[in-house]
Amino acid sequence: xxxxxxxxxxxxxxxxxxxxxxxxxxxxxxxxxxxxxxxxxxxxxxxxxxxxxxxxxxxxxxxxxxxxxxxxxxxxxxxxxxxxxxxxxxxxxxxxxxxxxxxxxxxxxxxxxxxxxxxxxxxxxxxxxxxxxxxxxxxxxxxxxxxxxxxxxxxxxxxxxxxxxxxxxxxxxxxxxxxxxxxxxxxxxxxxxxxxxxxxxxxxxxxxxxxxxxxxxxxxxxxxxxxxxxxxxxxxxxxxxxxxxxxxxxxxxxxxxxxxxxxxxxxxxxxxxxxxxxxxxxxxxxxxxxxxxxxxxxxxxxxxxxxxxxxxxxxxxxxxxxxxxxxxxxxxxxxxxxxxxxxxxxxxxxxxxxxxxxxxxxxxxxxxxxxxxxxxxxxxxxxxxxxxxxxxxxxxxxxxxxxxxxxxxxxxxxxxxxxxxxxxxxxxxxxxxxxxxxxxxxxxxxxxxxxxxxxxxxxxxxxxxxxxxxxxxxxxxxxxxxxxxxxxxxxxxxxx
Ligand code: HEM
Numbered sequence: 035x036x037x038x039x040x041x042x043x044x045x046x047x048x049x050x051x052x053x054x055x056x057x058x059x060x061x062x063x064x065x066x067x068x069x070x071x072x073x074x075x076x077x078x079x080x081x082x083x084x085x086x087x088x089x090x091x092x093x094x095x096x097x098x099x100x101x102x103x104x105x106x107x108x109x110x111x112x113x114x115x116x117x118x119x120x121x122x123x124x125x126x127x128x129x130x131x132x133x134x135x136x137x138x139x140x141x142x143x144x145x146x147x148x149x150x151x152x153x154x155x156x157x158x159x160x161x162x163x164x165x166x167x168x169x170x171x172x173x174x175x176x177x178x179x180x181x182x183x184x185x186x187x188x189x190x191x192x193x194x195x196x197x198x199x200x201x202x203x204x205x206x207x208x209x210x211x212x213x214x215x216x217x218x219x220x221x222x223x224x225x226x227x228x229x230x231x232x233x234x235x236x237x238x239x240x241x242x243x244x245x246x247x248x249x250x251x252x253x254x255x256x257x258x259x260x261x262x263x264x265x266x267x268x269x270x271x272x273x274x275x276x277x278x279x280x281x282x283x284x285x286x287x288x289x290x291x292x293x294x295x296x297x298x299x300x301x302x303x304x305x306x307x308x309x310x311x312x313x314x315x316x317x318x319x320x321x322x323x324x325x326x327x328x329x330x331x332x333x334x335x336x337x338x339x340x341x342x343x344x345x346x347x348x349x350x351x352x353x354x355x356x357x358x359x360x361x362x363x364x365x366x367x368x369x370x371x372x373x374x375x376x377x378x379x380x381x382x383x384x385x386x387x388x389x390x391x392x393x394x395x396x397x398x399x400x401x402x403x404x405x406x407x408x409x410x411x412x413x414x415x416x417x418x419x420x421x422x423x424x425x426x427x428x429x430x431x432x433x434x435x436x437x438x439x440x441x442x443x444x445x446x447x448x449x450x451x452x453x454x455x456x457x458x459x460x461x462x463x464x465x466x467x468x469x470x471x472x473x474x475x476x477x478x479x480x481x482x483x484x485x486x487x488x489x490x491x492x493x494x495x496x497x498x499x500x501x502x503x504x505x506x507x508x509x510x511x512x513x514x515x516x517x518x519x520x521x522x523x524x525x526x527x528x529x530x
Contacts, residue, residue: 060110065421067112067412068098071105078105080261087401091115091431100435101412101420107261111403111427115435117442117467118415120474123404123430124482128154131404131428133484139405144259145324146276147317151308160304162487164297173295174377174494176218181502183217183235184210184242207338207499208331212249213242215327215495219298220283220319221291241282248278253328276320283319285312298322326488329398334496337393338503340449347389347451354385355501373502380497384461388454390496394478396449399433402480432477441467442475 062069072078083090083106091113094102100116114123123131134154141147149157165173201209217238225234252275258264259272281287285302288294301322305315341348359365361382364373406428412420422428438446442465443453456462465475479486486492 060105062103063421065419066423067101067103067420069103069110070094070098076105076108078107080107080263084257084261084263087431088399088434091434095434101414101418103426107263109427110423110425111429112412112420112422114412114428114430116414116416117432117436117439117472117474118470119412120430120432120435120477120481121415122413123402123428124474126404126410128483130406130408130410132407133404133482134158135405135407136403136427137484140260141321143262144256145317145321146280147314147321149305149308149310149314149318151310153308156304156308158483160301164295164300165487166490169296170490170494171377173218173297173491174375174380174498176293176295177214177491177495177498178375180214180217180222180238181210181498184213184239185502187235187239203339204332204335207335208250209243209246211331211334211495211499212246212327213239214499215330216242216245216323218293219295219326220288220323221294221298224290224292227290245279245282248275249323249327251275252279252324276317279320279323280313280316283323284316285319288319326492330492330495333393333397333492334499336397337390337496337500340393340451341389341500344449344451347449350385350451351383351389351500354383358382375498375501377494380494380501383497383501384455384459385451386497386500387461387493389451390493391454391476392449392451393496395437395443395453395476396447398478399431399437400478400480401429401431402477402484403427403429430477432474436472436474437476439467442472 060069060071070079072080072082074081079090083104094104094113095115100119101112101114103110103112105111114120128134132154134152134157138148138152163169223234223237223241225231228234228237252272255264255268255272255275258268264272288298288302298319301318302315305318306312310318341351358379359373362379404427406422406424406426409424410422412422412428414420436442440446454462463475465472474481479489
């Protein structure tokens with residue numbers, strides 16, 4: 035009996051502690067947003083959220099309004115879904131809402147990367163350097179060169195015969211964009227190491243192809259990895275894939291390449307000077323590869339599909355591209371010389387810009403998250419105020435709050451290539467909701483401190499790919515494109 039009471043007390047303490055950790059005692063405090071913990075302890079709504087984020091957030095918004103806190107896999111996340119109040123999230127000080135703290139935890143979990151000496155300000159500066167200005171000109175040149183190596187190559191190396199390859203449009207776009215983007219950022223095999231230029235190009239093609247297929251596997255596991263719900267078998271495979279990428283992108287290997295982008299070179303230098311060991315820098319290279327490549331192929335696929343399905347859009351884009359090429363003294367002819375697409379040419383295409391922005395609006399749905407570092411007050415545009423707790427997360431999902439809001443973008447599920455064009459051909463930036471101008475009318479690149487630093491390069495990549503594809507479709511293409519529309523429309527709510 036003497037021993038039983040301490041054991042019972044210990045058990046009770048563990049039980050209460052466990053329930054506390056599982057969030058069972060958390061209650062909404064006065065002034066806080068509505069709290070919805072879901073019925074499964076700790077996991078909360080994670081499965082519903084993971085299965086269909088848009089549907090789940092719409093359901094929560096209908097139930098609670100445009101600000102609510104939900105439990106997802108042990109985290110309490112307050113969603114802000116009022117576009118007029120987005121400024122409060124975007125402009126909040128880093129000391130209160132931190133992007134780097136949030137991503138630090140994410141990259142540790144998903145990529146095995148940790149940099150304890152990391153100063154967020156320096157890290158950010160290094161990341162955004164070299165993706166604009168002169169460096170962008172060089173990156174764009176490299177992209178054209180690599181796209182040409184991959185898209186116009188149609189010889190089977192075994193038989194040395196010209197061959198047709200058949201592939202789905204999605205696979206084709208993802209494959210080409212991933213490989214050309216990877217080669218442009220991480221560099222090419224030097225001809226000296228292979229004996230001649232042709233062999234070096236061949237090696238670029240085969241190595242990047244292997245990387246692409248391994249990347250697709252990792253990408254499939256990523257959401258479950260993020261939410262911590264991977265099965266042991268998948269965990270093992272993820273570890274194998276990570277090891278493969280750490281080796282493929284090892285700093286010594288990358289440094290032996292030709293044409294490494296200034297961006298990668300500079301980041302490697304800065305990390306090494308900051309005292310980070312080489313194995314960690316190699317891990318960071320995979321973080322960069324993932325950030326740079328995960329969206330680019332799918333977006334290019336959608337743009338190409340929309341153009342193929344909308345003849346008026348294709349005609350407008352082709353007309354504009356032909357005009358720019360002619361002005362620059364180029365003409366596309368079957369068997370003619372390859373076109374050198376420069377950044378200057380890509381800056382003269384407002385119609386294509388609008389088609390790209392429309393594609394991003396319809397198909398890119400980022401979840402923008404921050405870690406809450408201090409207790410804080412969220413001040414809404416209409417004067418409402420909410421207390422947000424330190425240790426929680428805050429998030430926005432602009433896809434449902436802005437991209438497909440019919441008030442901001444009428445007929446929101448349809449592709450309208452000229453949605454972002456004024457009648458005089460300039461870029462349209464005036465969009466309204468309830469008669470009030472909406473500042474953040476699309477957010478495919480995020481916003482504020484964490485806004486995608488690669489957005490200019492990404493836009494150029496998408497435009498280069500579609501211009502080359504649209505202007506040479508009948509001339510050089512090495513692939514016979516086939517696509518299965520019914521399969522595509524099944525997976526999204528987009529009308530093509
Ligand atoms: C269609 C293509 C792309 C889309 C839609 C996209 C979108 C985004 C978004 C939404 C974020 C910010 C996330 C947030 O605020 O939570 C982001 C961050 C980032 N993106 Fe992109 N991105 C694309 C292509 C690229 C490319 C081509 C590069 C590099 C060459 C790149 C490099 C990065 C990096 C390094 C970050 C992290 C920034 C930081 O830690 O401060 N992205 N991207």
